[in-house]
Amino acid sequence: MNAAFADPAAWPICIVAGLLMLAGLLLAGAKIVPPVLSDILALAATAAAGVLAAVLAIRIGDHPALYWMGGWTPRQGQAIGIAFLADRAGAGAAAFAGLMFTGAIWFARGYFAGARNHFHVLMLLFLASQCGFFFAHDLFDMFVWFEMMSVAGFALTGYALRSSSLDGALNFTIINTIGAYLILMGIALAYAHANALDFSAVRAVAQGRPDDPVLIAAFVLITTGFLTKAAQVPFHFWLPDAHAVAPSPVSAIFSGIMVSIGLFGVARMAWDVFAPCPAVRHLAHVGLISIGCGSAIAGAVMALMQRHVKRLLAFSTISHVGIALIGVGLLGQQGLGGSLLYLAGHGLIKAMLFMIAGIMLSTLGGIDEIGLRGAGRRIWPAGIVMGACALVLAGIPVGPLDAGARMMDAQARSNGLHWLALVIGFAGALTGGAVLRVTGRVFFNLGPMTGEEDAAPTDDEREHANRPFAAQLVPVLTLLGVWVLLASMFARSSERFALAAAHDMALGADFSSRRALPHMTPILPWLPALVAVAIASVDLNRHRIPDVVYDRLMGLTRPGLHMLQVIHDSVIGEYVLWMMAGLLLLAGIAIF
Amino acid sequence: MSDVFSLLPWIGAVWLFGIGLYGIVSSRHFVHLTGCLAAIQSSSYLVLLGIGYRYGAVAPIFYDKRPGTQAVDPVVQALVLTDVVIGATVSALLLALVLQLHKRNGIVDPQAMRPMGKSAVPTAGGGRQPNGHTA
Numbered sequence: 116m117n118a119a120f121a122d123p124a125a126w127p128i129c130i131v132a133g134l135l136m137l138a139g140l141l142l143a144g145a146k147i148v149p150p151v152l153s154d155i156l157a158l159a160a161t162a163a164a165g166v167l168a169a170v171l172a173i174r175i176g177d178h179p180a181l182y183w184m185g186g187w188t189p190r191q192g193q194a195i196g197i198a199f200l201a202d203r204a205g206a207g208a209a210a211f212a213g214l215m216f217t218g219a220i221w222f223a224r225g226y227f228a229g230a231r232n233h234f235h236v237l238m239l240l241f242l243a244s245q246c247g248f249f250f251a252h253d254l255f256d257m258f259v260w261f262e263m264m265s266v267a268g269f270a271l272t273g274y275a276l277r278s279s280s281l282d283g284a285l286n287f288t289i290i291n292t293i294g295a296y297l298i299l300m301g302i303a304l305a306y307a308h309a310n311a312l313d314f315s316a317v318r319a320v321a322q323g324r325p326d327d328p329v330l331i332a333a334f335v336l337i338t339t340g341f342l343t344k345a346a347q348v349p350f351h352f353w354l355p356d357a358h359a360v361a362p363s364p365v366s367a368i369f370s371g372i373m374v375s376i377g378l379f380g381v382a383r384m385a386w387d388v389f390a391p392c393p394a395v396r397h398l399a400h401v402g403l404i405s406i407g408c409g410s411a412i413a414g415a416v417m418a419l420m421q422r423h424v425k426r427l428l429a430f431s432t433i434s435h436v437g438i439a440l441i442g443v444g445l446l447g448q449q450g451l452g453g454s455l456l457y458l459a460g461h462g463l464i465k466a467m468l469f470m471i472a473g474i475m476l477s478t479l480g481g482i483d484e485i486g487l488r489g490a491g492r493r494i495w496p497a498g499i500v501m502g503a504c505a506l507v508l509a510g511i512p513v514g515p516l517d518a519g520a521r522m523m524d525a526q527a528r529s530n531g532l533h534w535l536a537l538v539i540g541f542a543g544a545l546t547g548g549a550v551l552r553v554t555g556r557v558f559f560n561l562g563p564m565t566g567e568e569d570a571a572p573t574d575d576e577r578e579h580a581n582r583p584f585a586a587q588l589v590p591v592l593t594l595l596g597v598w599v600l601l602a603s604m605f606a607r608s609s610e611r612f613a614l615a616a617a618h619d620m621a622l623g624a625d626f627s628s629r630r631a632l633p634h635m636t637p638i639l640p641w642l643p644a645l646v647a648v649a650i651a652s653v654d655l656n657r658h659r660i661p662d663v664v665y666d667r668l669m670g671l672t673r674p675g676l677h678m679l680q681v682i683h684d685s686v687i688g689e690y691v692l693w694m695m696a697g698l699l700l701l702a703g704i705a706i707f
Numbered sequence: 708m709s710d711v712f713s714l715l716p717w718i719g720a721v722w723l724f725g726i727g728l729y730g731i732v733s734s735r736h737f738v739h740l741t742g743c744l745a746a747i748q749s750s751s752y753l754v755l756l757g758i759g760y761r762y763g764a765v766a767p768i769f770y771d772k773r774p775g776t777q778a779v780d781p782v783v784q785a786l787v788l789t790d791v792v793i794g795a796t797v798s799a800l801l802l803a804l805v806l807q808l809h810k811r812n813g814i815v816d817p818q819a820m821r822p823m824g825k826s827a828v829p830t831a832g833g834g835r836q837p838n839g840h841t842a
Contacts (some may be wrong), residue, residue, distance in 0.1 A: 195782075255786055255789070259789060259793070262793045264798075266793075266796050266797060268798060269797075269800055269804075270800060273804050273807070274808050275813070277811070278808065278812050279808055279812045281804050281808045281811065282808070282820045284804055285737065285801065285804050285805070285808070285817075285820070286806070286820075288797065288800065289731065289740065289744060289801070292744055292749060292797050293731075293744070296747050296748055296750075296751050297791075299755075299786075299790060300720075300749045300750075300751050300754050302786075303754045303758055303783070303786075304750065304754075304758075306758060306782070307758040308781065308784075312782070370788055431717070510825065637786045686817055686818050686820060687740075687817045687820070688731060688732035688733065688817065688818070689732075691728065691731050692732060692733055695728065
């Protein structure tokens with residue numbers, strides 16, 4: 116035990132195995148362990164996992180270490196064993212996952228009363244497999260953790276066993292399972308030519324023959340699978356259905372960390388494994404940036420058109436993860452670091468927003484923005500937090516979200532892509548505006564007249580009303596506290612850490628020039644937030660707009676918006692076809 | 708001759724993936740759809756096993772073979788085994804969800820499902836049925 120603690124490389128396996136063991140014990144004792152004890156054990160375990168990963172990230176520093184399970188180190192250049200990699204990117208992500216899960220399990224206290232502790236078991240499995248994914252240094256190992264995490268996610272989505280949640284869970288399961296099989300086929304192709312699964316071994320082979328079409332096809336298939344998990348256009352159709360119907364603590368996890376995992380996987384593949392192939396770098400640059408832009412814009416427009424608050428937040432997740440994907444596609448360490456920091460900032464904010472949606476469900480008895488108009492006045496503190504989160508989403512120049520955006524923007528401008536700030540601003544303004552509109556309508560009784568959101572799908576869901584409002588607000592405020600710390604005291608160090616994590620992930624390489632540009636947006640930093648406020652005010656004051664102007668505006672936008680609504684209001688078969696179209700798009704970019 | 712045979716698993720894999728995909732897109736029953744997903748999964752088995760196959764080689768069990776005998780690749784077989792377990796988990800979960808769905812509203816037609824359990828956008832295209840409602 117002492118030896119294991121002396122060697123930080125052995126920590127990842129301790130974290131993962133510990134969580135798995137606790138999950139097994141809780142499941143075995145499901146009938147005898149009292150709920151309070153399950154809560155305490157699960158909370159302690161997730162918090163300990165997060166703290167251990169954070170300490171590991173600091174201790175491992177500039178010297179990423181491999182841990183070969185069972186002592187199966189590579190012999191004569193052949194790596195048969197399976198390794199865990201302890202580096203700052205993986206450990207940092209695992210620490211963040213620990214924080215998210217601690218918050219979510221805390222928030223869920225009492226939510227699943229009477230359901231034994233299966234929720235805790237699933238959450239622990241979820242976290243363990245995420246940590247395994249972050250530390251994996253082997254293609255197939257990564258796939259197994261990925262699938263384990265997915266299955267835990269599928270089960271958690273359908274947990275409520277209502278008609279709509281079963282529908283969402285089925286959609287989620289089918290689309291993501293097809294994505295997973297694409298990943299597996301990509302891994303098989305990579306193995307066919309590399310005869311190895313270890314990241315470094317595959318990378319060495321890619322170095323030897325960078326134009327190998329089989330390796331490029333492998334990257335296309337694996338990327339498609341990971342982008343499906345990351346819910347990027349056109350692989351995103353499962354996400355609004357699943358996020359909207361999952362229990363709100365689970366939605367907080369989905370948006371906070373699970374979706375980011377797809378992005379983490381793409382970045383690992385692009386930088387760690389296939390980077391020596393020029394065609395892969397071309398695909399990562401052109402393909403990821405265009406898909407990211409498409410997601411950022413489509414997600415933001417769709418978010419503004421929703422009335423089901425969780426569905427609205429889900430679309431905003433697609434939009435913001437799209438922006439982070441652009442950061443990965445910039446192929447520079449600064450962009451990658453910005454992307455990681457952006458995801459962390461977004462995860463914190465989105466987890467808080469989903470918790471507030473959960474509070475609305477349990478204390479106001481609904482989640483429909485229009486139906487709840489004015490109902491939130493008695494829980495106004497939640498409204499204030501929600502409004503603040505909306506402004507952060509919109510991109511006010513404070514905190515990790517904005518710091519990440521500025522890093523990506525600096526990278527983009529040194530690549531000559533000066534328009535990135537516009538995309539970031541657009542996505543921020545629309546998603547922030549949408550959340551502000553919800554805040555105004557629900558908590559401040561504004562907006563008597565509805566617009567295009569009236570036609571959006573909604574649901575008459577409720578969640579357990581047995582939990583006091585204050586107890587639910589505490590985890591939200593705790594996450595807010597973490598955000599404030601990251602925005603003030605640890606602002607510089609979190610930026611430095613994100614850059615260091617990107618450096619580790621990129622193995623020190625940098626494929627795009629980086630000039631030391633000041634971190635500053637060319638447009639006024641407050642502009643997106645101001646636009647968001649303007650959008651929300653227009654939406655909430657529709658009844659004051661003269662009919663002539665209003666009809667002209669609606670007439671201009673209606674056909675496009677209606678088409679978007681119809682596309683997103685469809686059946687699984689069509690979603691699968693969209694997915695295949697996306698796969699062909701990526702393959703086309705790789706070929707030409 | 709062996710060229711044709713070495714292509715065979717790939718042709719089979721593409722065929723299985725294609726019919727699985729067609730089945731999912733056109734499915735009218737979730738149990739049928741689960742089966743189609745299994746067909747897609749089988750295509751990934753074929754790819755894996757085809758990659759590891761060696762002509763004239765034995766199974767990778769060296770109990771009664773001399774060390775150094777040419778054997779097919781055991782790594783891909785281990786991958787297929789793991790994949791079978793994952794596939795079984797997903798299928799079991801899907802079928803459990805379908806069973807619950809059938810208990811809730813008696814409809815197990817993927818074409819009748821709409822986000823949030825109901826359709827709000829009036830659509831011009833015919834053939835879309837009224838959906839299953841929450842009780």
